[in-house]
Amino acid sequence: MLNRKELNPDSSPQAAFGARLRSSRVARGWKQDDLSALMGFSSGHISAVETARKLPTLRFSRSADSAFGMAGTADTFERAWREIRHGALLEGFPEYVGYEGRAAEIRVYEVGVIPGLLQTAEYAAAIEAGHVERGASTAEQAHERVSLVAERQAALVRNPPPLIHMVLDESCIRRPVGERDVMEDQLAKLIAFAKQPNVTLQVADFAMGVRRPFSLPITVLTMADRSLMSYAESATRGHLDRETNSVLPLLTAYHQLQKHALPQSGSMAMIELVRKGTS
Template identity: 55%
Template sequence: MANRKNLNPEDSPRAAFGERLRRLREERGWNQEALSERMGYSASHISGVETGARPATAKFAASADKALGTGDALTRQWDAIANPAILDGFPAYIVQEGRAVEIRLFELGIIPGLLQSHAYAAAINGGAVQRGAITEQQAQERLALLAKRQRALERPSPPQLYAVLDESCIRQRVGGVKVMPEALDHLLDIARRPNTVIQVAPFALGERRSFYKPVTLVTLPDRAQVSYAESAHSGQLQRDTRYVAPLFTAYHQLQAEALSQADSMAMIEQVRKEIS
């Protein structure tokens, strides 16, 4: 134990993967040799991954999930690290999203990714391809990653999901009349789930709006809270309570000012009729 290396998951996505692998192994009372026997990788290989000296692979992550009985948790984390089509900073957020017991979203202009229908998400990424912002391959990688994130909301104990959507999210016609009605139907279906609350912040809210840019707030199993926000080129995960706590307060204020879920669903249904 004297040579045990301290791991800081905030150092890098690779470090976060290694720290999680070590933590899961030790929770089961296994040493590296015991995990080696179950995975088919050498103990030194596992040690290298845990300390960040050696990168994991898709095969390694899948083998670790199987050995540890963690479903696809480590595979999803590896996908987030390896996926080159996503913003710097986003892999670190993906790790926290996968652990979340509560997720709070505020979005402007478009329906948030976790609430998007496949056709809607494809239209968003198709537009990015047309602008030359990403390649076709990167668009497919983004869609695959989004599908995995969405499936996590359907696990046996899904997180409680709160979403406040600016009215522009439901009125901006992404993909035209072939895509948008289905996207709104999908949004209404999600709103009917017992673990989901969707509200619309109407244009009339004006200066009472708490946020003027998208924000994501996550509560973890130990009740720790983190926030995530994006700029044009990077994403930032914030853990410092001094910065995160005021965001939660502002979010609760926004929920109080926004339409109730019943009135929000009525507005979404009305917009759905107008598009049809």
């Protein structure tokens, strides 16, 4: 077994997780048996995670957050687990995904590509195959990202479901991705998704011109306690903003976007025409 001096928290995210778990336990004067009783995992399992001999799981991480009273805070063990699990992703994105899975309302504006929450597996795989072909990612990273698409979508199947507002720039539905059948199936999924009672889906057509308030993709989350946060990405990292004073103007702009975008009926008609190749 590794002792405390032998475990280097800087050697890997897994080691950092274990070192933090152990230091949090020791700071409270708990033995591994004490933490075992609180988490529902054996003391041997806890020891293996603390010494980086065993990977933490999502259930383990959430149990640790509950035991240490950290659930719902900004720096949870669940967040650390997601950074281990999704190491191939942009910095900041794993943290965002954790909030997305608990949000009461999700508002998304996307440009050029169908949002991950609405992607078919084949569409997602085609996008990632392009990244691999260009040398921008490895096959393993591509597989990780495609798997995450399914995980994110599954996290939204809950009771009650979140309210979802999607506004897609017209480029999202007109940009071909993969073979023709991949794009047809993807557009069919959009139409089916829009029929759900908790969903609003609109297209921001090119004719909107300067009335479009955003030039880049943006996501605004409303949590169960009505707090707001936004998420945006650069080429190298994601940024999660929890400051209400800066997020509220984005929410106002999003309402303006919805006002000028095509209504849902017109949006579905456009998507159907593109799917049939008649527009």
